[in-house]
Amino acid sequence: MEQRVIISTQLESELVSALSECEHDKLFVLTDTTTLELCMPVLQNFYCMKEAHIITIPATDSHKDIESLMMVWKGLQEGGASRHSCMINLGGGMVTDLGGFAASTFKRGINFINIPTTLLAMVDASVGGKTGINFGGLKNEVGVFNDSKFVILDTEFLKTLDAENICSGYAEMLKHGLISTEAMWEELVSFDLDKPDLKQLQRMVGDSVKVKERIVEQDPHEQGIRKALNLGHTFGHAFESWALKRKPILHGYAVAFGLIPELYLSVAKTGFPTEKMRQTVNFIKEFYGTLDITCDDYDELIELMHHDKKNQNGIINFTMLGGIGDIRINQTATTEEIKEALDFFREG
Numbered sequence: 001m002e003q004r005v006i007i008s009t010q011l012e013s014e015l016v017s018a019l020s021e022c023e024h025d026k027l028f029v030l031t032d033t034t035t036l037e038l039c040m041p042v043l044q045n046f047y048c049m050k051e052a053h054i055i056t057i058p059a060t061d062s063h064k065d066i067e068s069l070m071m072v073w074k075g076l077q078e079g080g081a082s083r084h085s086c087m088i089n090l091g092g093g094m095v096t097d098l099g100g101f102a103a104s105t106f107k108r109g110i111n112f113i114n115i116p117t118t119l120l121a122m123v124d125a126s127v128g129g130k131t132g133i134n135f136g137g138l139k140n141e142v143g144v145f146n147d148s149k150f151v152i153l154d155t156e157f158l159k160t161l162d163a164e165n166i167c168s169g170y171a172e173m174l175k176h177g178l179i180s181t182e183a184m185w186e187e188l189v190s191f192d193l194d195k196p197d198l199k200q201l202q203r204m205v206g207d208s209v210k211v212k213e214r215i216v217e218q219d220p221h222e223q224g225i226r227k228a229l230n231l232g233h234t235f236g237h238a239f240e241s242w243a244l245k246r247k248p249i250l251h252g253y254a255v256a257f258g259l260i261p262e263l264y265l266s267v268a269k270t271g272f273p274t275e276k277m278r279q280t281v282n283f284i285k286e287f288y289g290t291l292d293i294t295c296d297d298y299d300e301l302i303e304l305m306h307h308d309k310k311n312q313n314g315i316i317n318f319t320m321l322g323g324i325g326d327i328r329i330n331q332t333a334t335t336e337e338i339k340e341a342l343d344f345f346r347e348g
């Protein structure tokens with residue numbers, strides 16, 4: 001992997017050192033309106049930030065779109081960025097995805113550094129080079145694979161993050177546990193998400209991001225094993241796009257909901273143990289609630305699944321499990337089985 005992931009102990013010196021390895025004439029920082037207020041003050045006092053130009057886009061995933069992308073390109077252009085400039089993406093997955101795409105396309109690509117500020121971005125979005133925007137009501141429809149030069153991961157930023165966004169990021173950690181080891185999964189489903197122990201969570205963040213790093217290293221462009229990281233996302237992205245037209249939900253909630261029908265299919269088709277599915281589903285129901293879909297929504301959800309990026313030849317591609325850590329990529333299901341899994345999601 002081109003990218004270096006640093007678990008921060010001294011943010012300023014780590015940033016100085018990362019910047020010294022990223023040739024740049026001008027420095028830009030991309031924030032959203034919230035990270036400008038809550039996270040930028042941490043960086044603002046650093047000497048290395050003295051001349052940095054700040055570009056700010058509106059917060060939340062409904063702004064991970066072409067308009068915000070144009071705002072970033074415009075900010076870089078008006079700020080006099082050259083091919084040798086560098087941009088720091090300071091924010092959650094929305095900022096690291098969109099900022100990464102903006103940097104990868106501006107003058108055919110400038111260096112960028114991710115400083116993730118949400119749990120989700122720390123364990124998942126800031127690492128692995130998937131960048132992009134939502135388009136036409138579909139998640140991450142336009143983008144490129146391109147690594148940030150560095151990811152500097154400082155869990156101190158989590159202190160201002162709200163409970164819903166902690167839960168959202170935790171869903172990707174749960175996914176990492178499911179594709180990893182029994183011990184990791186066990187710890188995750190026993191954790192009290194209502195009253196998270198921040199010290200324990202900080203340690204779990206380090207373990208979780210390593211699961212992602214290990215998989216991305218083997219398959220950076222998702223030709224094979226990287227599809228494991230998409231567990232929960234075939235249904236999850238369909239739920240997220242469905243909700244976008246009604247009442248948007250956070251990405252991690254969509255992933256948590258997506259894990260339910262995908263674990264159901266894993267039990268039915270690849271032998272995942274029923275009691276582990278039950279334990280995971282109970283955890284999700286307890287901390288994430290549910291999504292109010294009815295059987296009248298099934299056709300729309302299946303149509304959305306037909307846009308999943310793992311698909312080939314019009315066949316919906318699923319990642320399933322034979323057990324914890326027993327990853328089965330390139331699985332299929334009939335329309336009937338998909339509807340059964342949705343029935344289970346609503347009633348199970």
Ligand SMILES: NC(=O)c1ccc[n+]([C@@H]2O[C@H](COP(=O)([O-])OP(=O)(O)OC[C@H]3O[C@@H](n4cnc5c(N)ncnc54)[C@H](O)[C@@H]3O)[C@@H](O)[C@H]2O)c1
Pocket residue numbers: 032033034035038039059060061064091092093094095097117118119120121124125126127128129130131139140157158159160161162165168169172250251252
């Ligand atoms: N590229 C990948 O591999 C990958 C992986 C997973 C998810 N994603 C994408 O990531 C996005 C979701 O990321 P997210 O959950 O971080 O959402 P987000 O970036 O929208 O952040 C969630 C909210 O938290 C706020 N926030 C950020 N940092 C904060 C802090 N320290 N304190 C208080 N508030 C803070 C943001 O302003 C926003 O309102 C989705 O677009 C998803 O598709 C990408």
Ligand SMILES: O=C(O)C(=O)C[C@@H](O)[C@H](O)[C@H](O)COP(=O)(O)O
Pocket residue numbers: 124128130139140172222226229230233309
């Ligand atoms: O890094 C990956 O690979 C993932 O699939 C991680 C996912 O959590 C993430 O949501 C990713 O953005 C999904 O990618 P997509 O290719 O399904 O849009």
Ligand SMILES: [Zn+2]
Pocket residue numbers: 124172233251255
């Ligand atoms: Zn995800």
